[in-house]
Amino acid sequence: MKAILAAPLLFLRLLYQSVYLALGQIWANKTRSVLTTIGIIIGVASVTSVIAALTGLKAKVLSDFESLGTNKIFIIPHWPRTGRFKHFSWRLYRFHPQQFEGLLERCPSVSDYTLMTERTRTIRYGVRSIDGARVYGINPSWHTIENRSVTVGRPFSLNDEQNGWQVCLITPSVRDQLRLDRNCTGKRIVVGERSFRIVGVVDKRVESGMFGQMGASEEVFIPFPTAWKLWDPWVYAIACCRKPGLSEEAKAELRFFLRQTRRLEPGDPDTFRMEVIEEYLKTFNRVAMGITAVAGGVVGISLLVGGVGIMNIMLVSVSERTREIGLRKAVGARPSAILLQFLVEAVVLCLFGGLVGAGVGQMLTTMIAKIPHANLQMAHIPLWALGISFGFAAAVGVFFGMFPAVKAARLDPIEALRHE
Amino acid sequence: MSTKPDRIIIRLEKVTRIYKVGVESIHALDGIDLQLRRNEYVAVMGPSGSGKSTLMNILGCLDRCTGGTYFLDGRDTTRLGAGGLARIRNTQIGFVFQSFELLGRSSALKNVEMPLIYSREGWWSRRKRAKKMLERVGLGDRIKHRPNQLSGGEKQRVAIARAMVCGPSILLADEPTGNLDSKTSEGILALFDQLHSEGQTIILVTHEESVARHASRIIRMTDGRIFSDMSFEQDRANRASLNGRFGEMSK
Structure with a gap:
């Protein structure tokens, strides 16, 4: 029983320790971190606001349909x-x-x-x-x-x-x-x-x-x-x-x-x-979902671009902190700890970007809803869109953070300490 | 952990380290046999390229030997994986470097806390132990300072505190006074003496005879081999007689 519990517990401690280190590092490089996450911020903001606008349009059409009576x-x-x-x-x-x-x-x-x-x-x-x-x-x-x-x-x-x-x-x-x-x-x-x-x-x-x-x-x-x-x-x-x-x-x-x-x-x-109006409704719903998915996906490409930005800065960070990585290894950091530290740093950056991006998206949505005669009064960010863009931001962090993190974890401590 | 002073803590048996550079292989260490007891204070000396850094890396479990066996505290380290070696570095070994290697953006306290993060200490006990260690090296009033607000000697004290905070079996110091002026060096060496008197095993790599003078045992290396290994007094007598002979020859 104890052995079964030990592994996840160990992982949690490792994770906690990585988050602790990553937050410290991000705090130490405030300007750089904010600049890095701009890509993610724009990505998440545009995805959420585009989805919000389309959702508003859909809700409007549906409510109009419903005024005709769906059953x-x-x-x-x-x-x-x-x-x-x-x-x-x-x-x-x-x-x-x-x-x-x-x-x-x-x-x-x-x-x-x-x-x-x-x-x-x-x-x-x-x-x-x-x-x-x-x-x-x-x-x-x-x-x-x-x-x-x-x-x-x-x-x-x-x-x-x-x-x-x-x-x-x-x-x-x-x-x-x-x-x-x-x-x-x-x-x-x-x-x-x-x-x-x-x-x-x-x-x-x-x-x-x-x-x-x-x-x-x-x-x-x-x-x-x-x-x-x-x-x-x-x-x-x-x-x-x-x-x-x-x-x-x-x-x-x-x-x-x-x-x-x-x-x-x-x-x-x-x-x-x-x-039956309900049938038209179903067809419309399918079409609307399709359009939302395509538009969201196209806009989601900007999230990928943001991810590349994160990878770039993480690579810079790894090579800049080579000596530090060497030192950490010398005082007993396992490769997994180093990997997790850099990975968590990338993910935290992305999630931070996602959070700010969602806020900006909400602002954009409020503005969109105020456009006169556009029939977008019902524009709002659905919860699933928030979930998806957050999940996607985290996935981008893991995906693009993995390469620099593996690079850091594989560094030979002796070489790293000798690095200029 | 036994505190018997004469217990053997390090045992190297025919340790070799061969670097492959293209088709050539360089024997950085060429069959080293060495035994160290607890509470010994050893200085490793030798010209550059003699293999003393390689020896330090192997003793510190940063590097693996390509042949032979290395027992640390009765444990065969050659059988350990990367994780096991990391754990040994964390709990058994403290490193002090010539260039301090402090994290520039973190306070002295954070720097000293760092090894404890990897030994999964809780936040509070981490702070407490790091503070206590900084007091022990005489920097109790400087825990919030960043490295760039500290003098060279203070930086090295922070580094020593960091090396000592996990309570290592051996303290490895690679030219710890190489970047310090002679007066500050004396202070650092006095700190080593104090730690030694408190029971710490210390291995010191140095060029300078004046530094080696603090050690109780002196190992001299050339070309990856141990060329002399004797107590400080014997070594001094030996050097004197050699110098005498060279002196005669030069006449």
């Missing part, structure tokens, strides 16, 4: 290019509300869904009107899927749905443009040719800077059955997974369900397609 599945009718549906009219393969009946019971991974349809209509209230407002037909479950709060009045209920009432929800911008009161519930507006009673005001959609304006902010929502009755429209659906990771299961269940309700034969192609 949403868009189900859209799709006209197959082959098979017996090739020449069908759109009325035959569009979605009918009946095709979705019983979906929630049959698709356990789907927590909710809403049928959607949309039109562009002119809205009037008294003498004021809005051209080109978007009018959506929605199910009440839309409220839970889209997560947009109703600030005034009430959301749609099953009553609105089942009775096919001509009621509507409007966005604040509709209200403002029509000069309606803040509490405008009960007022009637004309959508297209028909009159609708306002039951509530729903928040405007979350704007994502990355994708720009996604359609007009003048929106009117009416119950889906009402829209179906009025327009006989083109329909799509948004389903929502129970958990973010379940999109694959949900898609499979939905496909199975829809193929059945749409009476597709086993050999038929799907007459609908499904799109």
Whole structure:
């Protein structure tokens, strides 16, 4: 037991002794040490800040994606290019509300869904009107899927749905443009040719800077059955997974369900397609990781250059301190102690450079995040980047410090003491 | 460790050291037999190239002999590896050099502490022992000074303290007064005398008869061989008679 413990303990003492000597040496050569580490400082600073900028960009894109909803599945009718549906009219393969009946019971991974349809209509209230407002037909479950709060009045209920009432929800911008009161519930507006009673005001959609304006902010929502009755429209659906990771299961269940309700034969192609934002997200994530790795790697070359600087100065140090090495050997330093002393010195220099570099990188990152209109507000140094650049700096120290250290350890003490 | 004064501490048996320079081989040491007892004070003398430095390097375990065996304190050093030799240098041998070899950037205390770092002493006991040793060589008030703030004699005292701090069996001094004026040299030699009187075994390499006078035994070397090995009194008588003969011849 004692023998097993002795070796690591010995190594620790050796390491402690080397760190002690190395720190003393670095302290004795302050100016030189600082100058030497500038390469490493620049290297670590640039690696961390480049990664920070890219991470910020990625975080921004991801948060924009997420504002669209990552666990949403868009189900859209799709006209197959082959098979017996090739020449069908759109009325035959569009979605009918009946095709979705019983979906929630049959698709356990789907927590909710809403049928959607949309039109562009002119809205009037008294003498004021809005051209080109978007009018959506929605199910009440839309409220839970889209997560947009109703600030005034009430959301749609099953009553609105089942009775096919001509009621509507409007966005604040509709209200403002029509000069309606803040509490405008009960007022009637004309959508297209028909009159609708306002039951509530729903928040405007979350704007994502990355994708720009996604359609007009003048929106009117009416119950889906009402829209179906009025327009006989083109329909799509948004389903929502129970958990973010379940999109694959949900898609499979939905496909199975829809193929059945749409009476597709086993050999038929799907007459609908499904799109999951999560999948785009995954692809984007992969691409972003790749770009980060490549950019980080290219910038990381500067760390190598810094490492060469360290090696250079360590070589100078070894030849300058030849007599000292000889003396240390004469008073009983083993070759391993000398090797470790110089190696630790190189590594400590690199780690010191890494520390300062990380600080400079943090400063650069703060500055980057402040660049206006660059969408980099979320730039930050991820912990793994710190770990990697520190680890890399230490590795550079070991790698480039090894040659001078071995050179020092191999010196013959007699020759070294005779060295001028 | 036995403190019996007449115990043999160094035994060289037919030690040779051959340097290969191209095809030529130079016999720096050519069959040295030597025995040293504890508490002896030996001066090794000889012209340059006589092999006395090589002998010192081998005695100090800095160099290995190419033939023969070297027992230090009953241990065959020729069988030891680099690590074992380093340990012996650390614990059994103290070196004093002609040019002091102090670390210029470190204080006297740090210089004296250095060998203790390699014998894995703790920080506190290292300091304590180094301080005590510096007091012993008469530099108790100069522990914070750097070598460039010390005189030559003081530097050599620091070097002696460094050599002695691990409590070595033998103290090897290579021309310890070579860089000092005669008055300072006397001080250093007095320190050696004091250490010797306290039981230290000392081996001294020198050119100068005045330095060798302090030793109790004088070994003279030429061409890698021991040419005379006798007590100081015998040596002086011998020299006198030789000088007398040369004197007659020159007449």
